[in-house]
Amino acid sequence: MxxxxxxxxxxxxxxxxxxxxxxxxxxxxxxxxxxxxxxxxxxxxxxxxxxxxxxxxxxxxxxxxxxxxxxxxxxxxxxxxxxxxxxxxxxxxxxxxxxxxxxxxxxxxxxxxxxxxxxxxxxxxxxxxxxxxxxxxxxxxVTESYEVLQERFVKDMVEGWIHSDELLESWRRLLDLPNGEWQATLFLFGYDRRFLDNPHDAKDRILLSEGLLNCVKTGLSGFSGTYIGKTGADELAVIVLNATPLVRARLEKQLAFIQDILREQYKASVSVGISRECLFWTEIPLLYKEVRHMMTGARLAGYGQILYFDRNLMNEYHDFRLREEYIPEIVKLLDRGESDKASAYFNHAFEVLLAREPVSFSYVQAFGMGLLSELARKLKRIHEKDSEMNILMWQRLIDCTGVDEVRKVVLEYLAQYAKLNQREQVAQQHNLIQRVARQLEEHLHENMTVKQLAEQFHLNHSYLSVLFKKEMGRTISDFVQEARMNKAKELLRDPNIKVYEVAEQVGFQTAAYFAFLFKKTTGTTPQEFRDYHY
Structure with a gap:
């Protein structure tokens, strides 16, 4: 040192x-x-x-x-x-x-x-x-441990964290993954009921989690192109790449063996979900969501099943996704002010609808109506002209005769909603920051911190700092310093108030630092300022 x-x-x-x-x-x-x-x-x-x-x-x-x-x-x-x-x-x-x-x-x-x-x-x-x-x-x-890398790869892949070709290429090098596009299938293993005997025993939780991993690894040993990783305490995913029909059939025969071992060794019931095949690595997160949705519904009928995902289930999952994922995500993006992303996400959802066989115009129209209804409900302050806009757009949607018309009407509504929402947010932020500024000006003598101020207005302190600078054009500390100097100038005009009293009233603990900062800001000392004016 x-x-x-x-x-x-x-x-x-x-x-x-x-x-x-x-x-x-x-x-x-x-x-x-x-x-x-x-x-x-x-x-x-x-x-x-x-x-x-x-x-x-x-x-x-x-x-x-x-x-x-x-x-x-x-x-x-x-x-x-x-x-x-x-x-x-x-x-x-x-x-x-x-x-x-x-x-x-x-x-x-x-x-x-x-x-x-x-x-x-x-x-x-x-x-x-x-x-x-x-x-x-x-x-x-980590570089030396192939199993640790493999588990992290599976978790990142199914959760959608691998989002670029460059990142995938780095995983290819680490795990020696196959080149080119993949023919991928996903196998999902999950305990049907969590930790039946001792749900609050940490040792049992670890034992069951590691037991599932070890049984699957043992059961699938010898199969090339399989990548195994835990996706939760009671769930495990296996990504199978470029398996021939014969290899896949042999692999599926091992599933019942794995279930039997877990039942015998751990007295636990495990369901297995098998996805459809996909040809693009970017679809793997979707396979995971589809299979999880299938297994959740299938458990209502019984435990310990081996489930195959088919087209009917895909349509059912997409219906669920449109209701529970797409519409909330579009609304969330609009509320965050990301209208371009919201429009792009809507177009993606629309393409999913059009991929159904056969394409149902009434279903497409119903999706548009559902989205418009949710957005109309979300508007916090609906003026008379805004209500008219909602009625007009609703009528236009009902009058549509083709899917392209539906897309056009909904995109127009998204754009208008984004403008209204932005206007609303700007007004709210303006009022909020004005209240914060008044609070600061009225309590200059208290030396209030940004954290204390944020807690008072129920905000994150970093977010408050960003909002304040955006609205006022300067930081909170700069605003407080300017307000203190302005208040000090006002007080110095009264010759009956001593300089050290002025310092105390504007929030300085010592007259020396007040004098230093006053001169740095105004070019004169407090006494010189007073002498010049009086």
Whole structure:
């Protein structure tokens, strides 16, 4: 560990060098600098773990030094920093903490206090290095473990996390997957009832989960092109690639054997769902959803089944998906302001409808009506002209005679809904931020944090910060600072209010920091401002 001490007083530096037990704390002899400029030169040339800087120095202050480190030196973002300050400079330290300082000590410096902070810093840095080393070891282990990779591949594939050709190619290299397009089938194994005997026993849960994995691996050993992975505590998926009809028939014969073993060894009933075949890897997440839906419905009739997915079940699943997935997703996208994605998703759903054999115009029309009804219900404030729009669009949909007309009418409604919804959201956000701004202006003296403000308005603090800047054109801290300066100018016009009282009323703990910030903002001190006007 190496520290850098920055102070314009050589005696202060010598005192720290002499009285701190650097070697016992695990530090080398510290580097020293008498100015911020000299410190930047050292930091640019030599690795440093801890920075100890005086707040008040001529030329570049400790705060300005820290700001330069954060802005101009990416490698110093994790630099552990202690600021040294006098009691009257505490407000300056607050600004330093906002810039990333980890601690501060007051003058006169207590050796034990600084040594305690240095020990903590050393522990933090060592833990970071340990995590980095463990991450490197984990990467090596994962690369070496084919089974871990295979399980992660199956889970990512069925859940749709593999979403690009480039990502798939990296999986091809890791697992030596077949090149080209795949003829894929998915087998899904699932316990019919979770952990029958001891549902709250962690050991039994692990035993059943691992037992399912081991039985399936044993039963399907020797079959090439099979990739096995857990998709839940009581569920497991097998992706089978490019299997010939003969291989698939042999594989299916093993399913009853796996069910028997699990029944004998774990007294557990397992159902198996077998998907249709697909020719594109992007369809595998859909296979998984189809089979899960099939198995959920089939369990109502009994447990321990082997189920085959067919076209009738596909139509049934697509009907379910249109109701339970497509319409809610379109509404969600519109409510998030992503109208282009909503239109694209609607077109995708529409193509799914047209893929049915035979195509039912009445069903297509009913889907459009269902979507329009949901959107009309979602409008939070329906003015008279908006109600007329809903009635008009509904009538146009009823009058349609072809599927292309239905598509056109619904897309027009989506566009109009998006405009109304955006107008609604803008109005709500405007009113909300105006309320937040009034709250800040009325409580300048309280030093309210963004987190406290967000909790008061039931918002995430990051989201509030983004909304505020979008609406007001500046950050919350900049707004508060400007409001404080404006309020201070107003109070300074009254000669009966002392400067330190003005500082307190606008939220500053010390008159010194108020005077510093007032001059930085206005170009004059508070007293000069008052003298100029009166």
């Amino acid at each position: 190496r520290a850098l001490i920055v102070d314009d007083e050589p005696m202060q530096i010598q005192g720290l060098l002499r009285h701190i037990g650097w070697k016992a704390l695990g530090y080398e002899e510290p580097l020293t600098a008498l100015s911020g400029e000299e410190a930047l030169t050292i930091l640019g040339e030599t690795p440093v773990d801890v920075l100890i800087a005086d707040v008040s120095m001529p030329g570049m202050t400790g705060i300005e030094l820290l700001a330069r480190c954060r802005a101009d030196y990416p490698t110093l973002q994790s630099l552990q920093t202690v600021m040294i300050s006098g009691y009257d400079e505490f407000e300056f330290v607050q600004e330093a903490i906002h810039l990333g300082a980890k601690a501060y000590v007051l003058k006169p410096i207590k050796t034990e206090e600084l040594e305690m902070k240095l020990a903590v810093f050393r522990e933090v840095v060592e833990k970071k290095k340990q995590i980095e080393q463990e991450t490197t070891v984990l990467r090596e282990k």
